[in-house]
Amino acid sequence: xxxxxxxxxxxxxxxxxxxxxxxxxxxxxxxxxxxxxxxxxxxxxxxxxxxxxxxxxxxxxxxxxxxxxxxxxxxxxxxxxxxxxxxxxxxxxxxxxxxxxxxxxxxxxxxxxxxxxxxxxxxxxxxxxxxxxxxxxxxxxxxxxxxxxxxxxxxxxxxxxxxxxxxxx
Ligand code: ZN
Numbered sequence: 001x002x003x004x005x006x007x008x009x010x011x012x013x014x015x016x017x018x019x020x021x022x023x024x025x026x027x028x029x030x031x032x033x034x035x036x037x038x039x040x041x042x043x044x045x046x047x048x049x050x051x052x053x054x055x056x057x058x059x060x061x062x063x064x065x066x067x068x069x070x071x072x073x074x075x076x077x078x079x080x081x082x083x084x085x086x087x088x089x090x091x092x093x094x095x096x097x098x099x100x101x102x103x104x105x106x107x108x109x110x111x112x113x114x115x116x117x118x119x120x121x122x123x124x125x126x127x128x129x130x131x132x133x134x135x136x137x138x139x140x141x142x143x144x145x146x147x148x149x150x151x152x153x154x155x156x157x158x159x160x161x162x163x164x165x166x167x168x169x
Contacts, residue, residue, distance in 0.1 A: 014063050018054065019044035021064060031065045038100060038139045041076040051085055070145040077103070077138040082131035089124040092144040096120045096130070101138035105130040114138075123147065 023034035035041060045056040057076040061067060071092070077083065079101075096105060098118040105112050107126045114120065114130070122128050124147055132138035 015046035015048055015060065017044065017046055017059070017063075018056075019059070021059075024064070033061070033064050035059055035074060038076060038137070041074055041139075042078070044074075053084065069149070070143055072144075073142045075140050075142060077101075077130070077132045077140075079132055079135045079137055083129050086127050086129050088127050089144065091146050092124055093147040094122045094128075094142055094144045096122070097141040097143070099139045099141065101132055101136040102134040103130055103132045103138045114140075 021033050021035060025032045035044065041059065042057045044059040045054050046058050046060065047054050057078070059074045061072040061074070062070075096114070096119070098114045098116060098120075100116055102113075102115045105114050105120055105128065107120075107122055107128050112118075112120065130138075130140075
């Protein structure tokens with residue numbers, strides 16, 4: 001008997017993006033985008049088919065950068081607002097990196113205060129929501145990657161290369 005728990009319920013993986021990304025660069029071994037200042041991130045958004053809503057202030061990077069082992073998004077939540085829905089994941093753990101503002105994240109009913117410098121890891125099954133609790137926009141990054149997939153990291157994955165960088169003058 002083959003279990004097929006990994007099969008997603010829908011084929012929708014990339015949400016349609018709202019907002020034009022002006023500055024993209026690509027090379028053999030890199031891709032880069034410049035999305036503008038934090039305050040300007042509100043111009044971006046995604047259409048979320050599963051909930052039939054538009055989410056403003058969210059930019060996913062997988063498609064823009066061609067990511068293959070993780071999804072990353074920039075998010076900005078306006079002052080005193082909450083994400084309008086709860087969600088969890090099928091396979092991916094998520095890390096929320098809060099970089100500006102103040103707020104709270106709730107996981108399975110536990111509420112944690114978050115602010116600049118807070119990092120929170122949520123397991124796939126964790127039912128989560130977050131909100132901004134100050135007059136400042138809450139700016140954060142979310143990284144999602146398959147739980148248990150990391151086999152080498154930092155010292156076991158990074159390899160020194162001889163030579164020195166030559167910077168343009
Ligand atoms: Zn998520």
